[in-house]
Amino acid sequence: MRLGSPAHRDLFCRSLLETHQSYDPATFAWPELDEETLHFLRSLPFWQEALATEKRAGIMAQAFAQEIDDPLVRxxxxxxxxxxxRHERLLACLTRHYEIPVNLDLAYHPPADLHQAFIDFGFSECLDSFFAFGFFRIAQRSGFFPEVLFTLFDPIIDEEARHIVFFVNWLAYEQERHGRGWPLYRGVNTLWNYGKALRHLVGAFQGADTAGTGFTATGALVFAPDLTLRGFLTTCVQENAYRMRAFAPELLQPRLLSQISQMVLRVLQWLPREQAQISPA
Ligand SMILES: [Fe+2]
Ligand SMILES: [Fe+2]
Incomplete structure (x- = not known):
């Protein structure tokens, strides 16, 4: 199958459309939490940013879809x-149920250049999801929350995996169709866009801003304060492979972050353990 061909388009669109799960967050049976767990849940710093990100993404992607001529891609x-x-609604249900203080009434107007907004969002979603896969498992292993919460959230993590696989294929399809599919252009373009997304992430680590962009990476520190960079990246690489297990081998997958992480892990092998510690400050 050739990238940019109708067969490629059919495969990446159908793989998203045919794996859609129908569920309604309003019907979720949220588990009872004791006071201590509730207090911890309410103290997590990223609810507002997560809600805002999902809201912006939902409005922007649905608006962008209206501009697309190809009915299947649309x-x-x-x-x-x-x-x-639906992710936004789910977070709204969760924060309401557990009385987590957030503003549910956020104003958002999508930008004029929706095509560029979808690309920017796609790269930051690839970045956030790579770390979210690891974050999810670290939070689960920490034992802070009942297992049923993770059962409720697992399909959402899989949905993000579907979105980023769709995105990298859609982008390659677009680049091929517009004559920008040659590998060097695509490589430089990808690095440039990840660079933009990474700037936010690095800023998040430096400023210990566990609420802003990059919260999926820095948020892991909340659950495992003695987490090492080595431990974190190892989990992210493993979980990325796990989340990517279900996709057709002909489809592109976001691989860059996993490859960079594996390179960093090789370098970390040579450092004393304490230097490989993640520092929130
Ligand atoms: Fe989402
Ligand atoms: Fe998504």
Missing amino acids: EAVALQGAEES
């Missing part, structure tokens, strides 16, 4: 938008 992007809006 349907797939609109579905991603609907799933992002």
Whole structure:
């Protein structure tokens, strides 16, 4: 199958459309939490940012879908938008149920250049998801929360995996169709875009800003304060492979972050253990 061909388009669109799960967050049976766990849940710093990110993504992707001529691509992007809006509803249900203080009434107007907004969002979603896969497992292993919460959230993590696989294929399809599919252009373009997304992430680590962009990486520190960079990246690489297990081998997958992490892990082998510690400050 050639990237940019109709067969490629059909595969990456159908793989998103045909794996859509229908569920309604309003019907979720949220588990009872004791006072201490509730207090901890309410103290987590990232609820507001997570809600805002999902809301912006839902509105932006659904608006962008309206601009797409190809009916199959339009349907797939609109579905991603609907799933992002459902993530927002799910977070709204959770924060309401557990009385987590957030502003649910956020104003957002999508930007004029929706095509560029979808690309920017796609790269930051690849970055956030790579760390979110590891974060999710670290939070689960920490034993802070009942297992049923992770059962409720697991399909959402899989949805993000579907979105980023869709995104990297959609982007390659677009680049091929517009004659920008040659490997060097794509490599430089990818690095440039990840660079933009990474700037936010590095800023998050430096400023210990566990609420802003990059919260999926820095948020892991909340659950495992003695987490090492080595431990964190190892979990992210393993979980990324686990989340990518279900996709057709002909589809592109976001690989860059996993490859960089494996390079960093090789370097860390040569450092004394204490230097490989993640420092929130
Ligand atoms: Fe989402
Ligand atoms: Fe998503």
